[in-house]
Amino acid sequence: MPTFRTIKSLTQCLKGYRTAGLRVGFVPTMGFLHAGHRALIEESVARCDITVVSLFVNPTQFGPNEDLDRYPRALEADHDLCRTAGVNLIFVPDASEIYPPGFQTYVEPGPVAEPLCGAVRPGHFRGVATVVTKLFNIVQPDVAFFGQKDFQQCAVIRQLVRDLNLPIEIVTVPTVREPDGLALSSRNSYLSAADRARARCLSRGLFAAHAAFQAGERDSQRLVETAQAQMTEVDQLQYLQLVDARTLEPILGSVEQPAALCVAACVGTTRLIDNVLLIPPPQALADHELELVSHVIGRQATAGAAGPRPS
Numbered sequence: 001m002p003t004f005r006t007i008k009s010l011t012q013c014l015k016g017y018r019t020a021g022l023r024v025g026f027v028p029t030m031g032f033l034h035a036g037h038r039a040l041i042e043e044s045v046a047r048c049d050i051t052v053v054s055l056f057v058n059p060t061q062f063g064p065n066e067d068l069d070r071y072p073r074a075l076e077a078d079h080d081l082c083r084t085a086g087v088n089l090i091f092v093p094d095a096s097e098i099y100p101p102g103f104q105t106y107v108e109p110g111p112v113a114e115p116l117c118g119a120v121r122p123g124h125f126r127g128v129a130t131v132v133t134k135l136f137n138i139v140q141p142d143v144a145f146f147g148q149k150d151f152q153q154c155a156v157i158r159q160l161v162r163d164l165n166l167p168i169e170i171v172t173v174p175t176v177r178e179p180d181g182l183a184l185s186s187r188n189s190y191l192s193a194a195d196r197a198r199a200r201c202l203s204r205g206l207f208a209a210h211a212a213f214q215a216g217e218r219d220s221q222r223l224v225e226t227a228q229a230q231m232t233e234v235d236q237l238q239y240l241q242l243v244d245a246r247t248l249e250p251i252l253g254s255v256e257q258p259a260a261l262c263v264a265a266c267v268g269t270t271r272l273i274d275n276v277l278l279i280p281p282p283q284a285l286a287d288h289e290l291e292l293v294s295h296v297i298g299r300q301a302t303a304g305a306a307g308p309r310p311s
C-alpha cells in the first residue's frame with residue numbers, strides 16, 4: 001500500500017484517481033490507530049472507491065503543557081490496520097511539510113469552538129480547523145469521515161465546511177467502545193490498570209442519563225445530575241454539559257431538541273472525553289430538526305440507533 005510523505009507525491013497520485021472519476025474518501029487521524037479509527041476507514045471503504053488515511057500528530061492543536069511530545073506512535077501497526085481495512089493510500093507528512101518555515105495563516109473557528117473543549121484548551125480548535133482545511137485542500141476528498149467521540153470537533157468541521165463552501169460531504173461515525181463502555185481513544189494507552197477501571201464511570205454516567213432520557217426525563221439539570229452521580233471516580237471533572245447538538249449552546253430547562261451530553265475529565269494525568277446523543281423521538285421534532293438529526297448523526301439517525309451502544 002503506497003505511503004506518501006510529501007504533498008507533491010500524494011497529489012500527483014490522487015490526480016490520476018480523480019481523472020478516472022473515482023470517489024475519494026478521507027480519514028484524517030493522528031495515528032496509533034484502534035477499532036474506532038477502523039470504523040471510520042470501513043465506512044469510507046464502503047462508500048468510496050479510494051480511501052486515503054492521514055497519520056499526522058498536528059502540533060498546532062496542542063497547548064504548551066499538553067501531550068504533544070509523548071503522544072503515542074506506532075507506524076508499523078498503523079500500516080497493518082490500514083492494509084487489512086482496505087485503505088488505498090497513507091499520507092504521513094512531517095510537521096515541516098505541513099508547516100514549512102514562514103507559515104503564518106490560520107483558520108479561526110467561531111462560537112461553536114468556544115464552549116466545552118474550546119474553553120479548556122484555548123487554540124485547540126484553531127489548530128484543528130487549520131490542519132483539516134489544509135488536509136482537505138491537499139487531498140480534495142469527496143467525503144471525509146470523523147468520529148462522534150470528538151463531538152465538538154465534528155460540529156466545528158461541519159461549520160467550517162458550510163462557512164467556507166468546501167465541496168466535501170462530512171460523515172460522522174458513531175463512537176466505538178470497549179465492551180465495558182469506555183470510548184476507544186489513543187490516549188487510553190496512558191491509563192494504568194487502576195485508572196482504566198476508574199475511567200469506566202464516564203460512560204456509565206452518560207448511559208445512565210441516556211436511559212433516563214429514554215424513559216421520559218426531559219429536565220436538563222436532572223439529566224446532568226444523573227450522569228454526574230456516576231462520575232465520582234475521576235480526579236477532575238472538567239465539564240459535564242448538556243448542549244444543543246448543532247450550536248453547542250447550553251440547554252437549560254427542558255430538552256426538546258437534538259442534544260448532546262458531553263464530558264471531559266482527568267483520570268490520573270490522562271484527559272478523556274466522551275458524549276452521548278439525546279434525540280427526542282422523530283414525531284416530536286419539527287422538520288428542520290429532523291433534518292438536523294440526520295445532519296449531525298448521519299447514519300445513526302436513519303438506523304434508529306441514536307443511543308449509546310455499550311456492546
Ligand code: AMP
Nearest residue numbers: 029030031036146147149150175176184
Ligand atoms: P485522532 O487520531 O484521535 O485524531 O482521531 C481521528 C478520528 O478518529 C477522529 O475523527 C476521531 O473522532 C475518530 N475517533 C477516535 N476515537 C474514536 C472512537 N472511539 N470511535 C469512533 N471514532 C473515533
